[in-house]
Amino acid sequence: MSHVFPRHTHRLPPRAVRGQGCYIFDETGKAYLDASGGAAVSCLGHSDPDVIAAVQNQVAQLAFAHTGFFTSGPSEDLADLLIANAPGSLDRVYFVSGGSEAVEAAIKLARQYHLERGDPGRRRLIARRQSYHGNTLGALAAGGNQWRRQPFEPLLIEVSHIAPCYEYVLREAGESAEDYGLRAAQELEDEILRLGPGNVMAFIAEPVGGATIGAVPPVPGYFRRIREICDRYGVLLILDEVMCGMGRTGHLFACEAEGVAPDILCIAKGLGAGYQPIGAMLCSKEIYSAIEEGSGFFQHGHTYLGHPVATAAGLAVLRKLLDADLAARSARMGERLSLALRDTFGQHPHVGDIRGRGLFIGMEFVADRERKSPFDPALGIAARLKAAAFDAGLVCYPMSGTRDGKLGDHVLLAPPFILEDRQIEEIIDKLARAIAAAL
Numbered sequence: 001m002s003h004v005f006p007r008h009t010h011r012l013p014p015r016a017v018r019g020q021g022c023y024i025f026d027e028t029g030k031a032y033l034d035a036s037g038g039a040a041v042s043c044l045g046h047s048d049p050d051v052i053a054a055v056q057n058q059v060a061q062l063a064f065a066h067t068g069f070f071t072s073g074p075s076e077d078l079a080d081l082l083i084a085n086a087p088g089s090l091d092r093v094y095f096v097s098g099g100s101e102a103v104e105a106a107i108k109l110a111r112q113y114h115l116e117r118g119d120p121g122r123r124r125l126i127a128r129r130q131s132y133h134g135n136t137l138g139a140l141a142a143g144g145n146q147w148r149r150q151p152f153e154p155l156l157i158e159v160s161h162i163a164p165c166y167e168y169v170l171r172e173a174g175e176s177a178e179d180y181g182l183r184a185a186q187e188l189e190d191e192i193l194r195l196g197p198g199n200v201m202a203f204i205a206e207p208v209g210g211a212t213i214g215a216v217p218p219v220p221g222y223f224r225r226i227r228e229i230c231d232r233y234g235v236l237l238i239l240d241e242v243m244c245g246m247g248r249t250g251h252l253f254a255c256e257a258e259g260v261a262p263d264i265l266c267i268a269k270g271l272g273a274g275y276q277p278i279g280a281m282l283c284s285k286e287i288y289s290a291i292e293e294g295s296g297f298f299q300h301g302h303t304y305l306g307h308p309v310a311t312a313a314g315l316a317v318l319r320k321l322l323d324a325d326l327a328a329r330s331a332r333m334g335e336r337l338s339l340a341l342r343d344t345f346g347q348h349p350h351v352g353d354i355r356g357r358g359l360f361i362g363m364e365f366v367a368d369r370e371r372k373s374p375f376d377p378a379l380g381i382a383a384r385l386k387a388a389a390f391d392a393g394l395v396c397y398p399m400s401g402t403r404d405g406k407l408g409d410h411v412l413l414a415p416p417f418i419l420e421d422r423q424i425e426e427i428i429d430k431l432a433r434a435i436a437a438a439l
């Protein structure tokens, strides 16, 4: 018996021993097609030789140098390459070890930015329901997943939550997508006015909603309107691309498709592609200047920020994404996978919606297709689908999000960008078996 503290104490997972391409093998030799890249992490698959070599070389050359004393070549090069490809006026990169840390840093930077500018009243954060921004206390407070929040509610900072942009459920009959987007964005302005604009520091959202909601792209114009509203009231726009960034949706950064740039951008998962734990917070020149010309010190920091081995891995991943234009491949293969899913499951009585962008695809399962009504949460449909798929040798990521007080069951597919056609067939085949077994 191991002394590892597992996620689920009642059922222990198999021991993974080897990765090859899109597959993970357990100790019995069983192969699992990693159709969700864990949770949208393994964008290059599990055996990329260039990233492995970069990690090996860096650890042999310099494993660690504390950022309180030193900078490092891989961190500088990765920051420069990220900024060279980043939208808007994003200008500086703050490296952390994962997504929650990136969001924590973003929240604290937003607060410090307003303090540095002599605007201490701005302390309120606005976020969206059915969102996930991480599990540390600040990030958890920002998230809108009631199940995750509930036990820790007394420990969380006060955050306002508006509705997500969730066309499948919230667009009204007869309403155009554009009108719906403007109506959804209007909730932000209403909430800013309710709180008093001088009290609001930032709004945080995922450009394409991931965990909790299942790969939900925004309707056209929604984020442009959000950007206008933030600008009108001096509220910072934080975009959380921890899951949807790094080429996953067909652009290096998901917000590019919306024609907006944030003041602060959070990335993680695909940045290290699973080869190293790394995340990053990118901020605008204006925010950086406020710190540089003010106190000169961002009052935050972790021991492992800018870890040279992690940034060396991130640099190798980013070079690969750019050199092989893997974001375009994600778009192309995502289109094929979506088509295959629609052909096979589009008319299934319990498949309500198949949506997404690039290789970031969500399937929403419903009790009643016509009414789009969710299953009884007690049935645990998403968990059953995960288990049945896993038995069949398929890793897909289950999600149960709160949907107007009820649970919605989703499955997220986010396979590596190196996915091939025969693996699309394998996903469809194994998913069909899982759906037949679980529903």
Ligand code: PLP
Pocket (backbone or CB within 6 Å): 039, 098, 099, 100, 101, 103, 132, 133, 134, 135, 206, 210, 211, 240, 241, 242, 243, 244, 268, 269
């Ligand atoms: N933000 C988003 C959008 C996420 O999907 C996640 C993780 O799923 C996080 C933040 C937290 O990232 P991590 O688990 O690396 O702390």
